[in-house]
Amino acid sequence: MLIIGICGGTGSxxxxxxxxxxxxxxxxxxxxxxxxxxxxxxxxxxPEERKSINFDHPNSIEFDLLFDHIxxxxxxxxxxxxxxxxxxxxxxxxxxxxxxxxVILIEGILLFSDERIRNICNVKVFVDAPSDERLLRVIRRDxxxxxxxxxxxxxxxxxxxxxxxxxxxxxxxxxADLIVPLGGENTVAINILASTIRQKLGLKKDQDINSIFH
Numbered sequence: 030m031l032i033i034g035i036c037g038g039t040g041s042x043x044x045x046x047x048x049x050x051x052x053x054x055x056x057x058x059x060x061x062x063x064x065x066x067x068x069x070x071x072x073x074x075x076p077e078e079r080k081s082i083n084f085d086h087p088n089s090i091e092f093d094l095l096f097d098h099i100x101x102x103x104x105x106x107x108x109x110x111x112x113x114x115x116x117x118x119x120x121x122x123x124x125x126x127x128x129x130x131x132v133i134l135i136e137g138i139l140l141f142s143d144e145r146i147r148n149i150c151n152v153k154v155f156v157d158a159p160s161d162e163r164l165l166r167v168i169r170r171d172x173x174x175x176x177x178x179x180x181x182x183x184x185x186x187x188x189x190x191x192x193x194x195x196x197x198x199x200x201x202x203x204x205a206d207l208i209v210p211l212g213g214e215n216t217v218a219i220n221i222l223a224s225t226i227r228q229k230l231g232l233k234k235d236q237d238i239n240s241i242f243h
Contacts, residue, residue, distance in 0.1 A: 030103055030131060030132070030133065031131065031132045031133070031151050031152070031226070031229050031230055032099065032103070032132075032133045032135070032149055032150050032151050032152075033050065033132065033133070033134050033135070033150065033151065033152045033154065033226070034135050034136075034140050034141065034146065034147070034150035034152070034153045034154065035047055035050075035134065035135065035136035035137075035140070035154050035156060036136070036137065036138065036139075036140040036141045036153070036154070036155050036156070036198070036201060036205070037138065037155055037156030037157060037158070037198070037209075037212075038138060038157075038158070038160075038163050038194045038198050038199070039085070039138055039163060039167050039190055039194070040158070040162070040163035040164065040165070040166030040167040040170065041156045041157060041158040041163055041212055042156050042158055042166075042209075042211070042212020042214070043136050043137075043138075043156045043212070044136075045212050045214075046154065046156050046209055046212055046219070046222075047061065047134060047136055049219050049222075050134060050222070050226070051134075053222075053223045053226060054132055054226070057130075058130050058131045058132055059130060059131075059132045059133075059134055060102060060127055060128070060129065060130045060132070060133045060134065061134045061135075061136070062095070062098065062099070062110065062127075062133065062134070062135045062136075063135075063136055063137060064090060064095065064135070064136065064137020064138065064139060064140055065113060065115075065137065066110055066111050066112065066113050067090055067091045067092070067094055067095045067111060067113070068084065068089055068090060068091070068113045068118075068120075069089060069090070069091050070113075070119055070120040071118045071119055072117075072119040072120070076117075079117075079118040082118055083189045083193065084189070085138065085139070085189050085190050085193030085194065085197070085198075086139075086189075086193055086197065087139050087142045087143065087197055090137075090139055090143075092143045092145070092146065094111070095135075095143075095146065096143070096145045096146060096149070098110070098127075099133060099135065099146070099149055100149070101129075102127070102129040102130075102133055103129075103133070103149070104129070105129045106129060107126060107127060107128050107129060108126075108127050109124035109125065109126060109127070110124055110125040110126075110127045111124055111125075112124060112125060135150070138194075138198055139197060139198065140201075141153065141155070141201035141204045141205070142197050142198070142201055147201075147204050151229050152206055152207070152222075152225055152226065152229060153204055153205045153206045153207075154205060154206065154207050154208075154209060154222060155201070155202045155204075155205035155207070155208045155209070156209045156212050157202070157208055157209060157210045157211075157212075158210070158211060158212055160191070160194075164186060167182060167186065167190070168182050168183075206225065207221060207222055207225060209222070
């Protein structure tokens with residue numbers, strides 16, 4: 030089994046890199062776990078209090094559950110992945126069944142801040158991007174997916190996103206096996222990542238990556 034961790038700041042292009050990896054690997058043999066699914070449930074506090082939640086601090090993530098789920102998948106067992114809503118800041122009462130597969134792909138901004146998660150990953154990738162580019166992507170995403178105004182996004186960026194990135198995310202770059210500048214646009218880094226995946230899976234350079242799963 031191969032466990033790949035993808036980390037990087039908010040808006041750095043992690044999703045694009047994940048999609049590029051899915052182009053390399055057969056998707057029906059890959060499990061994707063997003064750190065976002067493991068935000069702690071906040072149904073016990075008022076909607077007003079939820080507005081002040083710092084989603085960029087490691088304490089907002091239930092890393093114990095994420096680590097347990099990775100271990101269960103590693104053992105070949107299935108899990109029930111949580112469903113988290115950014116709109117209500119709560120977890121859904123239902124979960125998503127996930128079966129164990131040959132490759133586990135985990136992504137999230139705070140992934141490498143947890144030592145257990147770092148140690149269980151066979152390949153650790155940090156997706157890097159300039160702060161102004163990340164901010165522009167966050168503004169677009171927050172408006173489309175989360176209904177936030179530009180003013181709300183900028184206020185959150187200044188108060189939590191930027192300082193938390195500098196304190197908890199940027200320092201974890203040193204744990205990465207591969208740093209991908211410019212996200213999925215960096216084809217050279219993506220090709221290096223593909224070679225790394227091939228090596229970890231024990232594939233020869235000219236061997237079809239699909240052959241390992243058949």
